[in-house]
Amino acid sequence: MYRQVSKSWQAIFHEKAGDISARVVKMRREPAMLRLERPSRLDRARSLGYKAKEGVVVVRARVSRGGMRKPRPTSGRRPKHMGVLKIKSDVSSQTVAERRVSERYPNMKVLGSYLIWEDGRYAWFECVLIDPLSPSVKKDFNFRRSLGEV
Numbered sequence: 001m002y003r004q005v006s007k008s009w010q011a012i013f014h015e016k017a018g019d020i021s022a023r024v025v026k027m028r029r030e031p032a033m034l035r036l037e038r039p040s041r042l043d044r045a046r047s048l049g050y051k052a053k054e055g056v057v058v059v060r061a062r063v064s065r066g067g068m069r070k071p072r073p074t075s076g077r078r079p080k081h082m083g084v085l086k087i088k089s090d091v092s093s094q095t096v097a098e099r100r101v102s103e104r105y106p107n108m109k110v111l112g113s114y115l116i117w118e119d120g121r122y123a124w125f126e127c128v129l130i131d132p133l134s135p136s137v138k139k140d141f142n143f144r145r146s147l148g149e150v
Contacts, residue, residue, distance in 0.1 A: 009043070
């Protein structure tokens with residue numbers, strides 16, 4: 001079943017089909033970080049360790065796309081190649097999204113994340129988090145293994 005879900009998402013990404021365009025309009029209006037009731041891509045969330053149980057949370061994070069800018073030199077002689085434009089980040093936008101989510105939810109551990117959508121301005125990622133102190137997470141062997149408590 002998850003293979004079929006994955007194929008349908010691949011088709012949505014390549015053809016920009018379905019209700020994704022209306023969903024993206026709604027996502028642009030929402031805050032940059034939003035806790036969700038359930039994941040958008042169930043196949044990817046399950047592969048990262050998502051389970052519909054207490055102590056497991058899905059958060060959607062929005063990260064801006066594009067290169068970085070450095071300030072122009074203001075004093076002294078102007079260098080011929082200033083190095084102001086075409087500056088790239090060393091970390092991916094997915095890593096940035098995971099870091100921001102972990103900073104917002106310090107009591108939870110990030111299991112992983114996956115891409116939801118990207119346009120020219122933003123990229124949206126859904127991060128799967130678990131609460132290590134939740135009783136249902138403590139009982140689950142798979143979560144204990146991912147926390148390194150086995």
